[in-house]
Amino acid sequence: MILGFALVAALFFLAVFFFHPWLALGALFLSHLLILYPTLLANCQWWGPVVTHFETPRREVWLTLDDGPDPIHTPRMLELLRRAGAQATFFVVGQRATKFPAEMGAIRAAGHEIANHTFSHPSGTFWCLPPGRIATEIDRCDFSARYFRAPAGLKNFFVHPALARRNLQPIGWTVRGFDTVSRDPAAVAARIMQGVKPGVILLLHEGHRTATDPDFHPCCLELVLLALTKANYRCVLPGPDQLRSRAGEKRRGDC
Numbered sequence: 001m002i003l004g005f006a007l008v009a010a011l012f013f014l015a016v017f018f019f020h021p022w023l024a025l026g027a028l029f030l031s032h033l034l035i036l037y038p039t040l041l042a043n044c045q046w047w048g049p050v051v052t053h054f055e056t057p058r059r060e061v062w063l064t065l066d067d068g069p070d071p072i073h074t075p076r077m078l079e080l081l082r083r084a085g086a087q088a089t090f091f092v093v094g095q096r097a098t099k100f101p102a103e104m105g106a107i108r109a110a111g112h113e114i115a116n117h118t119f120s121h122p123s124g125t126f127w128c129l130p131p132g133r134i135a136t137e138i139d140r141c142d143f144s145a146r147y148f149r150a151p152a153g154l155k156n157f158f159v160h161p162a163l164a165r166r167n168l169q170p171i172g173w174t175v176r177g178f179d180t181v182s183r184d185p186a187a188v189a190a191r192i193m194q195g196v197k198p199g200v201i202l203l204l205h206e207g208h209r210t211a212t213d214p215d216f217h218p219c220c221l222e223l224v225l226l227a228l229t230k231a232n233y234r235c236v237l238p239g240p241d242q243l244r245s246r247a248g249e250k251r252r253g254d255c
Contacts, residue, residue, distance in 0.1 A: 039127050042153030043172035048160035049245040050172040053199045054238035062201045063088040063235040069096055069103035070207035076218040078110050084225040086235035088112050091149045094119030094141035113237055115147035127154035134162050147171045174200035179220045189223035
């Protein structure tokens with residue numbers, strides 16, 4: 001529908017520009033805005049369903065960790081998860097997975113899940129890549145997965161068809177700690193806990209600032225896990241039938 005409007009707007013622009021230039025420009029601007037909005041807004045459902053929470057009657061959350069694996073952070077993250085009895089999904093970058101196979105094996109051995117976060121994590125350009133480049137970013141990840149998360153959550157209208165052909169489900173989040181920009185682990189944990197309720201998807205990261213502040217991301221995770229435990233929440237891996245989009249429908253019933 002949006003793409004159809006964009007096509008009509010382009011034809012309208014060509015037809016009326018010389019007679020009513022401002023009207024033609026306005027229609028063209030609106031069509032571009034309608035395309036950019038769902039592309040640049042993380043978790044937007046306009047191009048297709050994106051899972052943002054899961055259904056559960058218990059005090060459970062889904063913890064997701066992006067941008068690994070990392071030889072400095074991943075072992076520490078796994079140990080923190082083990083101590084807390086927590087499960088997590090690691091959305092890994094394909095290049096790093098190839099470079100650090102031992103950490104990939106450790107994630108699997110600990111019973112956690114591995115998901116696709118593209119091969120090179122082109123966070124500044126993934127939203128505007130053509131179909132072939134999107135397919136390459138997905139397919140070069142040399143591991144099996146059932147879930148996918150776009151870099152920064154930004155995606156264009158080519159992504160959902162590519163995922164559907166590969167039986168990959170797009171996963172967003174409910175609450176994020178902004179731990180890639182914050183400098184205060186306590187603030188990250190507090191931001192996460194403000195949005196915690198049964199069925200939320202939590203987003204944290206690893207693999208950043210390993211040279212300048214290697215303790216930061218493990219500290220963020222530790223504080224979040226402690227706060228969750230104190231509030232009687234468990235970190236679990238939800239089943240596919242529990243997944244919901246922002247609108248609340250089951251994952252295959254969204255539009």
